[in-house]
Amino acid sequence: MAVNPSNQPSAGMFFPTQTPGTVLCCTCGVPMAPNPANMCVRCLRLRVDITEGLPRQATVNFCPDCSSYLQPPNKWMRFNLESQELLHFLVKRLHTRFSRLVTVCHAEFIFTEPHSKRLKIRLRVRREVLNGAVLEQPHIVEFVVHDKLCTPCSRLQANPDQWVAAVQLRQHVTHRRTFLFLEQLILRHGAATRAVRIAAAPHGLDFFFASRSHANRLVDFLNSVAPIHFRTDKQLVSHDEKSSVYNYKHTFSVEISPICREDLICLPPKVARSLGNLGPLVICTKVSNSIILMDPFTLRVAYINATQYWSDPFRPLLSSRQLVEYSILDIELESDIVTVAGSRYQLASVEVARMSDFSNIFRVKTHIGHLLNVGDNALGYDLFGANTNDMEMDKYKGLVLPECLLVKKSYEETRAKRRGKQRNFKLKRLEVEVDATNGRKGEEDKKNDEYRKFLEELEENPELRFNISLYKNENYEPSEMGSSMADVDETPSVPVEELVADLEDLDITDDQD
Incomplete structure (x- = not known):
């Protein structure tokens, strides 16, 4: 007899496959996997009902004004309809009565009409039955929703100004x-x-x-x-004197803080010294719980938190609403692209001229050289013709100001062709009460213009829209774009991948197609 020293199976050896053993049900004789009760699931359910004694109906109080549910004794919690939080809240309401009888393995909502005042959940419960056998069975519980105003809403109903x-x-x-x-x-x-x-x-x-x-x-x-x-x-x-x-x-x-993104600031000497002699001319690149200031000529960055700012506050020299459009005539790169405070910059020497007046041509230094090419337009501050009456600037003796300071690339020409067209995204707005009697003439046009510029800034700056929810515009049609493909590619827009669907616009139908 030949022995395989390596203990490896040879090609001619046969290994039988193992099949799980089955037994016959003691009641109906159906083959089944063995269990401690020696009964199939059907016979077990005929003999034992594990849902016996479990409630099939319950009640829950709902405030229709603020969409919150009452958790006894007096706590109100707000949930969206058929959300995971609401499901957990409803199951928790039943946990006291269920925990003594069964174990809840799974829970899900059963669709009901939104105005039916009914909430149905399907539970899958588990319980040990005959001789240690474990049986699972579905159980449906229906919650009847009773409308009841919470304390804040009831006060508001009694007196809207309260x-x-x-x-x-x-x-x-x-x-x-x-x-x-x-x-x-x-x-x-x-x-x-x-x-x-x-x-x-x-x-x-x-x-x-x-x-x-x-x-x-x-x-x-x-x-x-x-x-x-x-x-x-x-x-x-x-004041109640009896009960105090x-x-x-x-x-x-x-x-x-009045400091906003893209503002030009002349730092006070005391602040500049505390930041390591930064500036004194700096640009605000980002505002969060801290203000990020950058020297556009050296790419040095400093952070100022709220405590530091309000201990020695200062105001901007020029704001973003005073930007002037320039044309790029020549550009020479002076450094490689670097990442500073999460944004990319590149020092360059550019030759510019105002779009409204080509009689004066300036050679200046900029920090956005990686965005500019010859023939592009850029927005910047006109320090050559600006009347800067700032007391902080007078404290710097011998300070030489550049003729202009570029801040960002301009897409005004291509945007003019697309203006009036729909965007592929939309934003939600707060319900703000406006006193029409105090509105000045032209105030509404100014608000619409500021909102349009805000939407354009969202398209240009990916960092600005990072913490904002952009929703798909269902009425947007790409065929309505009346510009050439070159203009579409050049003008920044919001990628479709960053858009989320608005649940209020979803149309749920029974069409299987």
């Missing part, structure tokens, strides 16, 4: 760019979902809340996304 806390958000600048951006951040993070009312005010917005904690939450959110400082105040509304209960109205006065 509020407990107000947040007065202000920024003393001549434009609304910051508020347009903050509006999208507030919507994305749901920072003002508890607001009773939002009203427009000069240089800002007013948020009214039915609870002081909700106002505190908005102030904390603003402090995490913008350089702010705030003060609080309260006013006594009523005091009712106050709280007000949060929040001010945002």
Whole structure:
């Protein structure tokens, strides 16, 4: 007999396949996998009903004004319809009665009409039955939704002007760019979902809340996304001498730094020394909870947080609404492309002339050389003809200003051909109450123009739209673009991959096709 020393199976050897053993059901005789009860699943369900004693109907209180559900005794929680959070909330309501009888393995919603005042969930429960056998069985529970106003909404129904806390958000600048951006951040993070009312005010917005904690939450959110400082105040509304209960109205006065992205700043000497003799001419490249300042001639960067700024505040020398369009006549690169504070820059020497006046040609240094080519247009600050009456600049003796300072590339010519056409994305807006009696003539046109420029900035700057939710525009048709392919490729736009579907626009039908 030959022995295989390597213990490896040879080609002619046969290995039988193992098949799981089966037994016959003691009741119906059907072959089945063995289990401790020696019964098939069908016979087990005929003898034992593990859902016996489980509730098939329950109730839940719902506030129709704020779309929140009551968690006894007095906590209201807001959930979207058929969301995972709502499913967890409903299952938790049943957990006390289910945990003593069965174990819940799986849960899912069963579709019901949105206005039927019914919520159905299908549970898959598990329980040990005869002789240690484990049986699983589906169980449907129907929740009857009862409408009941929560305490803040009931107070609002009684008196619409009744509020407990107000947040007065202000920024003393001549434009609304910051508020347009903050509006999208507030919507994305749901920072003002508890607001009773939002009203427009000069240089800002007013948020009214039915609870002081909700106002505190908005102030904390603003402090995490913008350089702010705030003060609080309260006013006594009523006082019960017998129970010593005091009712106050709280007000949060929040001010945002006037420094905005793309602003030109002349740093005070004290601030410049604290930042390692930066500048003194710098450009604000980004604003979050800190202000990022960059020297456009050396690419040095400094960060200023809210505490540092408000301890020694300063204002911009020129804002982005004072940008002038220039034409690039010649360009010479002076360095390689470098990444500074997450953005790309390249030093270059360019020859420029104002689009409105070609009589003066200047040779200046810029930090956006990687974006420019001969024949392009760029936006910059005209320091040659500007009347800069700034006290901080007078403190620097012998300071020589450049004739102009370029900030970004301009797409005004190609955008003019596309203006009036629909974009492939859209944004959601806050429901803000506007007092029509105080509106000045031409104010609406100014707001529309600022909103249009904000949309153009979103298309040009991917970093700006990183924290903003852009939704697909269902009415957008690419065939409506009346420009050439060259213009379409040159003008920046939002890629389709960055867009998300708006659930409010979804059309769910029964068409299987």
